[in-house]
Amino acid sequence: MGVSGCGKSTLGAALAAHWRVPFYEGDDYHPPTNIERMQRGQPLEDCHRLPWLHNLREIIQKHLDQKSSAVISCSGLKRIYRELLGRESNLWYLWLDLPQPLLSTRLQNRHGHFMPASLLHSQLATLEAPTPDEQFLQLDASQPTPLMLARIDQLLKPVGSPL
Numbered sequence: 001m002g003v004s005g006c007g008k009s010t011l012g013a014a015l016a017a018h019w020r021v022p023f024y025e026g027d028d029y030h031p032p033t034n035i036e037r038m039q040r041g042q043p044l045e046d047c048h049r050l051p052w053l054h055n056l057r058e059i060i061q062k063h064l065d066q067k068s069s070a071v072i073s074c075s076g077l078k079r080i081y082r083e084l085l086g087r088e089s090n091l092w093y094l095w096l097d098l099p100q101p102l103l104s105t106r107l108q109n110r111h112g113h114f115m116p117a118s119l120l121h122s123q124l125a126t127l128e129a130p131t132p133d134e135q136f137l138q139l140d141a142s143q144p145t146p147l148m149l150a151r152i153d154q155l156l157k158p159v160g161s162p163l
Helices: 008-019 032-039 046-065 079-085 100-109 117-126 145-155
Strands: 093-097 136-140
Parallel strands (some): 093 136
C-alpha cells in the first residue's frame, strides 16, 4: 500500500516471485472510467474507488478461502479502504513510505502510466497512515528492493510456503 510512485508494483512483483505466489497488479482492476478520470488529472473520490476495492476484495477472499498466498498492489490510502479489503489475521499490509520529494521525482520520471504526477498531492492528502491496531509493516521505500524483501522475510511467511 502507498501513494502512486512509492514502488508498490516493483516490490509486489519481486515479492511474489520471491515467494513463488501470484501477483495481482491492483491498477489492472480499476474500472475504465477510473483510469480515464485519472488520465484527465481528476483525483478519485471514495465512490470511484469502491468498485475497484470490491474487485480486489474478491481476489483476497478467493485466496483466503483456498488458504493460499498472493501479493496484491493497492494504494489502500484510507483506513476504511483497508477495512473493506480485510482485516483477517493472515492479511498484512506493507506500507511503502517515501518522502514527497522522492515521490515527485519518481512520478516525473515514470512513463506509460495513467496516473499523472499532478495527482500526487491529492493522494498524499487522502493518505491515512496505518495505526497500531492495523496489521502492517512500514517499509522505507527508498531502500533497494532486496533489502525490503529481506525485511519482509524477517516478519512474514506466505501461507503454505516452504519459506
